[in-house]
Amino acid sequence: MTKPFALYDTRHYPTVDVVRGFGEWASTYDQTVDQQLDLDLLTQLHMVPWPQVHRTVDLGCGTGRIGQWLRQQGIPQLHGVDCSLAMARQAVAKQVYAAVCLADLTQCPLPSHTYDLGITVLTASHLPDLRALYTEGARLLRPGGVFVVLDYHPFCLLRGIPTHFDRAPGESIAIVNVVHFFSDHVTTGRAVNWTLV
Secondary structure, X not given: XXXXXXXXXXXXXXXXXXXXXXXXXXXXXXXXXXXXXXXXXXXXXXXXXXXXXXXXXEEOOOOOHHHHXXXXXXXXXXXXXXXXXXXXXXXXXXXXXXXXXXXXXXXXXXXXXXXXXXXXXXXXXXXXXXXXXXXXXXXXXEEEEEEEEEOOOHHHHHOOOOOEEEEEOOEEEEEOOEEOOHHXXXXXXHHOOOOOO
């Protein structure tokens, strides 16, 4: 049961939309995001057959941090998608993607049934409609492909802690969040005929 974050907001930071927020955060994102939220968790993911993955789409690729990590796993072809021009520019500068598309990650201008792996990291909590994300992932992946969703823990949101950054010292800004429970992810994934691993 997806819920608006405003029901749980205890900090009441000024909140901006995804494009504006990540546009402002892009220049300092790599230095300020805690790798325990994503990279440390990815290193513990043993269900993905990394040596067999040749083509990957990184939905919400941001600055390309995840693309760099995927390249280190030996994945030869990566495509990134992000809605923030500032973040996409950072990703392009890292030179790990064959292409980076500036687009809504739920409506990508990429070919269907092409990718061995789809991955989205720290993005689902910014989307009001999980079904759109899972439907697009299902469209992009080849039969037998793997979709990895690693997101901000809903319990953080339930405790009133949003995705946020400091615009200036002492000036915290939140980026719009939506609370998606684990059951929302499971139900939505099954609705597009995926199997939870």
